[in-house]
Amino acid sequence: MSLARLGIARAAPARRAGRNGAGRSLAWLVAPLALVMLGGYLAPLAQSLFGSLHPNTPAGIDTARWTAANYARLADPYYAGVFLRTLRVSLVISLVTAVLAYPVALYISRLRPRAQAVMLLVYMAPWLVNVVVKAFGWSLLLRSNGVLNEVLLRLGLIDAPLHIMFTELAIIIGLVHGHFMFVLLPLWVALSGLDPNLRWAAGNLGARPAQIFWRVTLPLTLPALLAGAIINFTMNMAAFATPAILGGSRVRVVSYVAYEVNLVELNWPFGGALAVALLGITLILIALAQRLARAGGRAATAEAA
Amino acid sequence: MALRLFNWIMAAVMLSPILLIIWMSFTPGAMFRIPLEAFSLRWYREVFAYPGFVNAFFLSLRLAAAAAGAAVALSFVAAYALARTRLRGRAALDALFTAPLIVPAVVFGIAMLQFSNRLGLYNTFFALVVAHVAIVTPYAMRSIAAALRAVPIEMEWAAMNLGARRGTVLLRIVLPLCARGMVAAFLLCFLMSFSEVTVTIFMTGPGYQTLPVRIYNYLTDQVDPTVAALSAMLIGLSLLLALIVAGLGGFKEISK
């Protein structure tokens, strides 16, 4: 019998041991943050879910009775209409952003590294500026006596001021601007990670630039585009300050109605149901997006191969 | 060529509302007019004369400092533990710490409104800090985890081999080695907390408002160039912080 076998035989009842000192003793360091997040994040969400399953009474939530009525009320044409509008507006914003961000990302990814950093900072600037401030800036531009109308009138391009404020268009403009970065950045990462040899190889095989774009570049970056667009979409769905300032009560979106229900009507069970519904839609979309992005990734690699 | 032109147009659109605010903040009159001849600092003085803004500014400052400080401290030890151990519930913890990036802020705002009321903490500094810690934690965890990845484990072994206990290793070796990352994380969290509107608006009553919430309420009420002057100052503050964070390399992880 070899010594090695002996050694292993002797070790048969061995206890499990990891890195010394780095075992269980360190794990408790996660606890403080985990507790804060459980108590300060998860618990409130759970509590709202719980509350949404009970009826609202003038005295507050009646936790003795259970009901699905708050969710049934979401099907009311008014609230269903708000949800549909929010979905529609969010989708339009994502599509517009995707179409606008792609050429920008393509351009930036071909710059020298230093110029890339500067350009990215320009596009990141709106994200760094307070939402309320951004929306205020757009309101200065878009209102009837705002800068845009003034310029267009003086140039003689229009006869009467355009009414953009407090329309869906104002929300779309404000959020395309506000959430641009979330589509641009993943696209830029994907495009700059693209092997330039692929394009040269395609060119070498006789593909014209347009063909290269449609058959090589776009398929390979489609997963990133999709991923960015979905993130963008969920953010549009949840946006509050921008649609509230640029759309106001004339173009109510879900978050605005949720604000009214919770802080004006003080109907928390129903307000909770609105929140849960919004969360549910968001999570379903993210799950869907991940599947699409994976499928897209597979298709892209299959096509490239 | 077309790409280049398009890029410059888009860049102009991106910056236009920001630049417009700054420009308009110098208007001398009470109407929003782009000042072309006369510039005035009148509205900047108005900002400081309005106690609502000044008080809100200091509240925001305290809140952002407390939330960013707590989030960075908690995230540092948590990220260290996650980096150096193989925990069983790791996926669940990761999900918990990144959830605020996925769950819409309105949803959390509503939840926090109801929850803080139930506990009698509505409109309190404590509840605001807890909410903001939760909101900025994903950013803190990401940038600190990245900074920790740059600390070779041999460095810690070496320190322990020389007689340092875990706490000493953390304070005297690991912390100094990722100090840049920690500062970047703090500033990023500060920025996030300072500009947070959606959750905060659900959590605060009329008497106790952070600066962005105060501006929001001011805007729904009346509009005068005071807001432009205040906004211009906020833009300057944000950009200053952002440039420091960028200089510290703090955005590299966020863009991933």
Added chain:
Amino acid sequence: MAVAEADRSAVRPAGIRAAPVLELRGLVKRYGSVVAAAGLDLAVGDGEFVALLGPSGCGKTTVLRCIAGIVEPEAGEVVLAGENICGKPIYARDTALVFQNYALFPHLSVFENVAFGLRMRRVPKPELRARVAEALDLVRLSALEKRLPGALSGGQQQRVALARALVVRPALLLLDEPLSNLDARLREEMRGEIRRLQRTLGVAAILVTHDIEEAFSVADRIAVMREGRIEQMGAPAEIYGAPATRFVADFVGHANIFDATVRGAAGRGVRLGIEGGIEIEAPMAPGWRAGDRAWAIIPPERIRLGAAALELDQRFEAEIKEVTYLGGTSRIALRVGAVPFMVASQNAATGAPGAGERVMIGWERDDVIARSAAERGGG
């Protein structure tokens, strides 16, 4: 069990009278299916310098980490200065480890790096200052004490790492491939430096390395490791001159290793049939019988060429295949029948023989190293 006992006594050096500074008993550690230590035994005496030599993946670094406490073994004992230190945390073990990449603290000056261990031990300030100064003096870096490690060359960083480890006066110095990041010239210089420091301070040391020359030039004794156990342990001359297994022979760089069969006795020696057709004589080993499988080494530097071969008791006619000029010596590849030989020959003024020539080669019977192929490990 009998095998293990016999093996352990073989591993314990005869020269150590007092209790060893370090003793490993039946050390076991696995990473999944990879065995890093398979019941390993090792003893290091007071002031002794032992090299753990082996190919990468043989488990030598793991053994070092088990001693330092970075890794906890699954079974076995680590006895340092008479105390089993298994389960003791890293910081409570009286060892000092020099890392392959030095692991200097980049934010601390050279002085503070060296002082770190003393600060952890709460050494009073005046003594601390004196000891750090002494340690820096020992590695000749006193002038650089205010620099940050990043501003030092590789060799200087290496010296700081040594000073940092030695200044705490550990019971045992552990060196994990400390020279592998240096270029060849610096490596040679640092070998001497490490040896000098270890001798001066009289500290027991273990060096982990895959570099044969490094182990030979620095260590009092070498433990050749393979797949988590020690294949052979002994003084450098013993390891090279009397490799116990074919693996050791291969690893320490022997050429002319042949599979052979014992044919029968020949005077005080034995006749071996080399695969490929020739028959040589080798010193007799106890217990050999005709028909046993064996292997044999004829060290290239012991083989004589031409006229010098004529007086030797083993002579063969060979054909030169290739001559590689190496300056002072030449390496000559030959063939005796179908058996390939390698010979190291001093270059004389008269010029070396050329390829295609036929020459006589020869060696003494006692220069042949022959072992039974039935031993453990097999080879």
